[in-house]
Amino acid sequence: MAKVQQDPAAVPGLEIIDLVVVGSGGVGKSCMTVRFLKDEFTNEYDPTIEENYRKTITVDGVQCQVNIVDTAGQQEYTMLRDQHLQSGTGFLLVFALNDRGSFEEVKELRERVLKVKDSKRVPMIIVGNKCDIPPEQREVELSAVQTYCHGLKVPFLETSAKTNINVNETFHELVRECRKKKPEASKEKAAAPAKGAKKEKKSGCAIL
Amino acid sequence: MAWDSPAERRQKAPNIVAMTGQFNKLALWVAAEILESTNVKRRMARISHFIAIAKQCVELNDFHSAKAIVSGLQSTPVWRLDKTWSGIARKDKSTFDKMCEMLAPDSNYESLRKELRKAAKQAHIPFLGVWLLDLIYLNEARKKERAERPGSAHESERDAQIATTIDEILKSAENAKFDYDPIPALQNLLTSDKYIEELRAMHEDTFYAMSYQLEPKETPGSSPSRAPANESGEQDGGGDEKKRIRVGRTTSHQAMTPSSTNVFSSSGSTGAQEKQAPVDLLTPDSDLVSHSPQWSSSSSAGGDNTNKAEDVAVIGGQGGAVPLPAPTDSVSVPAPMLPEHKSRTVTGYLSMVVRSPAKGGNVGRDVVLDQRKWKTVSAATNKKQKGAAYATLEDEVTDDMKFLDMVLGGDVVVPEVGGGTREGGMQAHGKEKSSSSKGSARKIGGVRSRKSTDEESASGVDVRETNGAGERRGSVAGPSPVQAIMSDNENSRGATASTANESQGSFKMPNPSPVPPPPSAGTGTVALTISTYGNEMGVPDGHSRDSSMLATPSTIATTSSEQSGGSRSVASPESNLSAAMDSPGSTEGEPGSATYNSHNRVASNVSTSVRSEKPTLQGTVTKKDELDVEGRRAANRSWTKVALVLRGTSLLMFHYRKKLHKASGSDETSSAVLDLKRPIQIIDLSSTSSIEIPCDYKKRKNVFRVKPAGKAQVLFQVDDSKDLDRWMQAIREKIETLKAPTELPPENLIQFHDQ
Numbered sequence: 010m011a012k013v014q015q016d017p018a019a020v021p022g023l024e025i026i027d028l029v030v031v032g033s034g035g036v037g038k039s040c041m042t043v044r045f046l047k048d049e050f051t052n053e054y055d056p057t058i059e060e061n062y063r064k065t066i067t068v069d070g071v072q073c074q075v076n077i078v079d080t081a082g083q084q085e086y087t088m089l090r091d092q093h094l095q096s097g098t099g100f101l102l103v104f105a106l107n108d109r110g111s112f113e114e115v116k117e118l119r120e121r122v123l124k125v126k127d128s129k130r131v132p133m134i135i136v137g138n139k140c141d142i143p144p145e146q147r148e149v150e151l152s153a154v155q156t157y158c159h160g161l162k163v164p165f166l167e168t169s170a171k172t173n174i175n176v177n178e179t180f181h182e183l184v185r186e187c188r189k190k191k192p193e194a195s196k197e198k199a200a201a202p203a204k205g206a207k208k209e210k211k212s213g214c215a216i217l
Numbered sequence: 218m219a220w221d222s223p224a225e226r227r228q229k230a231p232n233i234v235a236m237t238g239q240f241n242k243l244a245l246w247v248a249a250e251i252l253e254s255t256n257v258k259r260r261m262a263r264i265s266h267f268i269a270i271a272k273q274c275v276e277l278n279d280f281h282s283a284k285a286i287v288s289g290l291q292s293t294p295v296w297r298l299d300k301t302w303s304g305i306a307r308k309d310k311s312t313f314d315k316m317c318e319m320l321a322p323d324s325n326y327e328s329l330r331k332e333l334r335k336a337a338k339q340a341h342i343p344f345l346g347v348w349l350l351d352l353i354y355l356n357e358a359r360k361k362e363r364a365e366r367p368g369s370a371h372e373s374e375r376d377a378q379i380a381t382t383i384d385e386i387l388k389s390a391e392n393a394k395f396d397y398d399p400i401p402a403l404q405n406l407l408t409s410d411k412y413i414e415e416l417r418a419m420h421e422d423t424f425y426a427m428s429y430q431l432e433p434k435e436t437p438g439s440s441p442s443r444a445p446a447n448e449s450g451e452q453d454g455g456g457d458e459k460k461r462i463r464v465g466r467t468t469s470h471q472a473m474t475p476s477s478t479n480v481f482s483s484s485g486s487t488g489a490q491e492k493q494a495p496v497d498l499l500t501p502d503s504d505l506v507s508h509s510p511q512w513s514s515s516s517s518a519g520g521d522n523t524n525k526a527e528d529v530a531v532i533g534g535q536g537g538a539v540p541l542p543a544p545t546d547s548v549s550v551p552a553p554m555l556p557e558h559k560s561r562t563v564t565g566y567l568s569m570v571v572r573s574p575a576k577g578g579n580v581g582r583d584v585v586l587d588q589r590k591w592k593t594v595s596a597a598t599n600k601k602q603k604g605a606a607y608a609t610l611e612d613e614v615t616d617d618m619k620f621l622d623m624v625l626g627g628d629v630v631v632p633e634v635g636g637g638t639r640e641g642g643m644q645a646h647g648k649e650k651s652s653s654s655k656g657s658a659r660k661i662g663g664v665r666s667r668k669s670t671d672e673e674s675a676s677g678v679d680v681r682e683t684n685g686a687g688e689r690r691g692s693v694a695g696p697s698p699v700q701a702i703m704s705d706n707e708n709s710r711g712a713t714a715s716t717a718n719e720s721q722g723s724f725k726m727p728n729p730s731p732v733p734p735p736p737s738a739g740t741g742t743v744a745l746t747i748s749t750y751g752n753e754m755g756v757p758d759g760h761s762r763d764s765s766m767l768a769t770p771s772t773i774a775t776t777s778s779e780q781s782g783g784s785r786s787v788a789s790p791e792s793n794l795s796a797a798m799d800s801p802g803s804t805e806g807e808p809g810s811a812t813y814n815s816h817n818r819v820a821s822n823v824s825t826s827v828r829s830e831k832p833t834l835q836g837t838v839t840k841k842d843e844l845d846v847e848g849r850r851a852a853n854r855s856w857t858k859v860a861l862v863l864r865g866t867s868l869l870m871f872h873y874r875k876k877l878h879k880a881s882g883s884d885e886t887s888s889a890v891l892d893l894k895r896p897i898q899i900i901d902l903s904s905t906s907s908i909e910i911p912c913d914y915k916k917r918k919n920v921f922r923v924k925p926a927g928k929a930q931v932l933f934q935v936d937d938s939k940d941l942d943r944w945m946q947a948i949r950e951k952i953e954t955l956k957a958p959t960e961l962p963p964e965n966l967i968q969f970h971d972q
Contacts, residue, residue, distance in 0.1 A: 027323075039353050039354055039357045040357050040360075040361075043354065043357050043358065043361070062324060062325045063324070076323070076324065078322050078323065079350065079354075080322075081349075081350055081353040081354070082346065082349035082350045082352065082353040083346045083349060083350060085233070085234065085237035085238075085241075086237050086240055086241065086288075086346055087241050088240065088241045088244030088245060088248075088285065088288040088289060088292055089240075089244075089284075089288050089322075089346065091288070091291055091292045091293045091296070092287075092288050092291050092292075092321075092322065093322055095291065095293075095296070096321065096322060096323060124293055124425065125293045127293075127297060171364075
């Protein structure tokens with residue numbers, strides 16, 4: 010279901026990366042996404058239009074189109090999560106620095122992503138949002154997060170979607186992660202067609 | 218956006234919560250239904266079925282349910298079952314793909330929005346998530362605008378947009394009226410506490426465990442991450458939940474779940490088939506009986522089914538690749554320490570019984586986790602040893618069972634030590650108390666077979682010898698084909714034999730082994746009764762008794778025994794020992810089947826070298842005979858699925874039973890249930906000239922060709938290149954080693970044997 014289908018807007022040869030933004034409710038996922046996609050809302054802003062979830066950016070001198078699937082508002086659809094996760098190549102795990110629970114959730118989400126992707130390394134980035142809050146409101150120890158992320162070799166960034174700190178950097182970093190993973194991915198892809206071939210064969214007729 | 222905040226959503230947005238809750242339940246239920254079946258075919262059928270349902274939902278404009286069902290199917294535990302998915306009909310698959318596409322979140326639900334717009338005027342049930350997402354975004358935009366430019370036109374526009382969206386939702390709600398007659402019974406069921414309770418109990422983590430058990434992770438290459446231990450750890454906690462899941466299934470879906478289980482196969486013997494006992498095959502790898510992945514269950518369908526009992530034996534264990542850790546409090550007997558021919562297991566799906574190795578002539582005991590339970594079990598045993606009548610025992614046991622049931626919430630396997638030193642045997646009763654609404658409260662099933670051990674080590678007898686090393690290689694050490702000796706009192710029929718590892722029974726088949734003839738009737742009252750209730754979910758589950766509510770052919774025995782007062786189920790030696798071939802009498806003299814006879818010599822010939830050996834390799838392959846010995850095109854050149862076993866110097870092929878159970882040894886992809894009667898074909902590698910990858914056969918992949926003696930040619934197709942390598946290598950090695958001292962007469966041509 011991961012679909013990189015023909016997209017009218019897509020320039021041929023343009024790299025397309027599907028990113029999924031996950032995190033518990035209220036951590037500012039959508040805010041971040043909106044920040045990234047549209048720095049300024051315009052009059053025409055209409056969330057129901059799909060172009061709003063697409064953006065062409067240049068990372069390290071290479072252009073690519075980023076499609077974003079945001080799970081905002083749908084945390085409660087727990088059974089949807091797998092679907093969302095399956096559709097992405099890179100993952101933005103967002104928590105709020107003033108919400109300890111949301112960081113725990115991120116840990117869980119990471120496990121889930123790995124399970125869904127059935128792989129040890131999946132391009133992802135952990136984001137501590139709301140870094141603009143006053144220090145006394147912080148619930149999540151920076152060192153704890155850093156230790157966690159470092160151990161897993163997952164990049165970590167503090168952001169503030171509200172004041173637009175590090176938002177673009179986050180997405181760019183994630184694109185880099187996805188590219189790093191690519192060589193491996195292509196290997197996996199080499200294996201994938203074989204699987205597909207097998208599938209077809211099985212449903213075929215018996216050859217006499 | 219109250220629904221988005223965990224703290225407030227229940228109070229402020231109860232309806233949205235109800236909607237999402239219902240969604241999740243439906244999706245979970247779908248996943249549960251699929252994961253519950255250990256049988257691939259059944260899983261495929263269920264998936265197809267759900268695809269059809271989802272399609273109907275779409276046609277009814279019920280996007281909510283359609284999305285939920287699709288989500289259930291796409292939830293990773295189900296989605297990752299490649300083998301199952303590969304068997305889905307292309308038509309269904311494409312329907313499914315289309316639906317996925319339509320419902321996908323990509324491009325902000327582009328396609329789903331279109332559908333929603335189309336359906337707006339008709340009765341429909343929308344997928345709420347789309348609007349929730351919109352609202353979040355609009356709100357986000359509004360907040361931002363307010364912060365940046367308070368009072369601007371944008372803000373009010375945002376408000377208007379939000380209002381529109383809400384309006385849409387409301388209209389949609391008005392439209393969610395279908396012109397159907399309510400069916401009170403159904404509604405009651407769906408709203409009943411029980412149903413809801415069950416659903417609530419479902420837990421996703423347990424699904425992973427189930428999923429890995431059904432189709433273990435492939436080790437090599439792409440997914441080196443094996444985390445089964447982790448999975449199963451989660452599973453332990455899930456016992457409770459599973460119990461309820463099952464209840465759910467039974468309440469609403471009996472018809473859908475005729476889960477046939479493994480059974481010690483009694484291949485159509487003279488005897489009353491309905492007395493076949495359901496015997497669960499043990500996962501060879503794990504001495505934790507509990508993990509044997511089947512659960513048989515009582516048939517709510519009752520005795521009607523009785524004759525349909527399926528004989529299926531599982532090869533290998535599902536647990537193979539997924540080493541499930543013992544529940545924390547269990548007494549674990551490390552597998553490798555069990556001498557392979559000694560550890561015996563009468564399994565139940567009682568997750569907690571571990572059978573310890575036998576000592577001397579005694580049967581190993583069950584070690585039960587819990588001290589209390591253990592006492593109970595041994596008490597029952599002792600009574601029997603004192604010579605209590607069987608029926609009496611049963612009654613007593615029943616009480617114990619009740620107790621155990623209470624304690625365990627599961628079934629209990631009670632071992633019986635019987636007989637003298639030279640006879641080992643045990644009786645075990647699994648009983649189930651089912652709380653099924655159908656009221657078939659208790660079942661007692663058993664296969665009783667009897668064995669004499671005159672020439673065997675007294676201990677080495679058990680149908681289900683587990684091979685310590687697990688895997689299907691297990692075999693009873695030495696020439697003591699257990700099955701062979703089992704026979705009922707009349708001695709005329711073989712006793713049921715089925716093996717936990719097909720390897721044991723099946724490989725011995727062609728054995729002209731010097732096994733003593735079955736004992737005279739006098740020798741043994743000692744019977745081996747095994748009745749088991751496997752756990753279809755393959756999960757350690759102390760609460761699986763509820764499974765009994767499932768209609769399963771394999772429980773038929775139990776049901777019937779119930780009819781007979783529940784006391785004599787044991788007396789079911791009718792079950793035929795398919796291994797009759799095995800007994801020396803038959804091999805040398807009159808084999809049970811004439812057909813076999815003709816090839817008898819060959820078989821024995823081969824098997825002499827074979828019999829004491831463990832199978833080197835085995836698995837399910839498809840086979841095609843190209844040329845026969847004479848070099849003519851073979852009569853039947855179609856591809857057939859067979860269980861292929863490389864054992865000793867022979868390649869043995871066995872009928873591949875339809876009702877197979879997925880099994881997975883450590884490295885096997887799947888195996889079949891072997892027809893214990895006889896190999897359908899034997900290729901003697903000593904006269905085999907070559908094995909190659911055919912360059913002229915391109916229609917299929919992963920094919921290798923064996924050229925047995927003469928001009929015969931046989932093609933085998935395996936699942937993947939890994940398998941291919943393995944087989945090629947193993948067979949090639951065999952051929953090489955045989956070539957060196959080759960003195961074997963080339964008489965062992967390939968034998969065709971149609972059954």
